[in-house]
Amino acid sequence: MKKLAVIGDPIGHSLGPLMWNAAFKALGLEKDFVYESLRVKSEELGSFVKKIREGAYIGANVTIPHKIAIIHYLDRLAEQARLVGAVNALYVEDGEVVGGNTDGEGALRALVEHGVEIKEKRVLILGAGGAARAIAFTLAPRVKELIILNRTRERAEELSSEVLKLATKTRAGGLPIKELDDVDVEMVINCTSVGMKGAQEGKSLVTKEMLRPDQIIMDVVYNPLETALLREAKSVGAMTISGLDMLVYQAVANFRRWTGREAPVDLMKRTVKERLYGHDRR
Numbered sequence: 001m002k003k004l005a006v007i008g009d010p011i012g013h014s015l016g017p018l019m020w021n022a023a024f025k026a027l028g029l030e031k032d033f034v035y036e037s038l039r040v041k042s043e044e045l046g047s048f049v050k051k052i053r054e055g056a057y058i059g060a061n062v063t064i065p066h067k068i069a070i071i072h073y074l075d076r077l078a079e080q081a082r083l084v085g086a087v088n089a090l091y092v093e094d095g096e097v098v099g100g101n102t103d104g105e106g107a108l109r110a111l112v113e114h115g116v117e118i119k120e121k122r123v124l125i126l127g128a129g130g131a132a133r134a135i136a137f138t139l140a141p142r143v144k145e146l147i148i149l150n151r152t153r154e155r156a157e158e159l160s161s162e163v164l165k166l167a168t169k170t171r172a173g174g175l176p177i178k179e180l181d182d183v184d185v186e187m188v189i190n191c192t193s194v195g196m197k198g199a200q201e202g203k204s205l206v207t208k209e210m211l212r213p214d215q216i217i218m219d220v221v222y223n224p225l226e227t228a229l230l231r232e233a234k235s236v237g238a239m240t241i242s243g244l245d246m247l248v249y250q251a252v253a254n255f256r257r258w259t260g261r262e263a264p265v266d267l268m269k270r271t272v273k274e275r276l277y278g279h280d281r282r
C-alpha cells in the first residue's frame, strides 16, 4: 500500500482525504493507495520529510502553516515553487524530495475548463499571500495586464515587481479597490480569505457597482462554494468560477505523478461538493 498525506497544523478540516480516497476507489486503486491527513507540528517537519525520503510516504500535500517552512527541509524545489516561494506538494524524483506548487496550475486549468481565453485580459488579483503569488506567477506571462491589490500594500508592490519580469504590464496598490484610479478589468480573482466560512463569510472586497456582465469573476475560497463575491457577480450576469475548481485541478498533476493515472475530476468535485453542502445544511 502506497501512502500519501496532507500535512498541516491543525489539519482536522482538510477535504484532501475525502477527495483523494474517493478518487482511488473510483479507479479501483483503494488497495494500492491511501491518503491520510496528518497533524505535523513545525518541529516535526524535518522528520516527516525524512519519512518520505525513506519511502514511508510516496508524497504529500502541504497546507497551512507549513507551505513556506517546509522548504528548509527539502532537497530541491521545482521551478514554480521556487518562484512562488511556497510549496503545496512533495514528491520524490531521483531519490530527492522535491517541493512543487500546483496552485497556479489549478487556477489556470479552472479558467481553461470554463473556456476562458485569458490572453487579452486585464486581470485584477486581490491579495498577495500564497494563493495570490501562485496565480500571479502563472498568469503573468499569459495575460495582457495584472493589477495586484492587497490590504498590506507593500506586499502587493513586492509581488508586482517580482512578476514584472514575466509580464508585459503590472500595477499594484492597496485596498479598498477605489484607491486605484483605473481598475477597468475583464477578470477579477479573489485570492484573499475574505468571504470564507467563519468571521469573513458574507464579506466581499468588490462592490456590486464594480461588476459587469462581461466580466469573469473567480474566487479561490471554496467554502462556501458560493461566496458573497460570486453571488453578486452572478446577479449581474458575470461568469463565475468557484475555488472548488482550483482545488480539484491543483490535484491533477500530482495525481498523475503519484498514481500514473488521470484524476477523475468530476467525481472529485462531486465528492467535495456533497461534503460542503452537507456542512452548509447543518
Ligand code: NAP
Residues within 6 Å of the ligand: 103, 106, 126, 127, 128, 129, 130, 131, 132, 150, 151, 152, 153, 155, 175, 191, 192, 193, 194, 196, 220, 221, 222, 243, 244, 246, 247, 248, 250
Ligand atoms: P495567506 O498567504 O495567509 O494570504 C491571505 C491573503 O488574504 C493576504 O493577501 C491577506 O492580506 C488577505 N486578507 C486576509 N484577511 C483580509 C481582510 N479582512 N481584508 C483584506 N484582505 C485580507 O493565505 P493563502 O494561502 O493565500 O490563502 C488565501 C485563501 O485562498 C484561503 O481562503 C485559502 O483557503 C484559499 N486557497 C484556496 C485554494 C484552492 O485550491 N481553491 C488554494 C490555496 C488557497 P494581508 O497581506 O494584508 O494580510
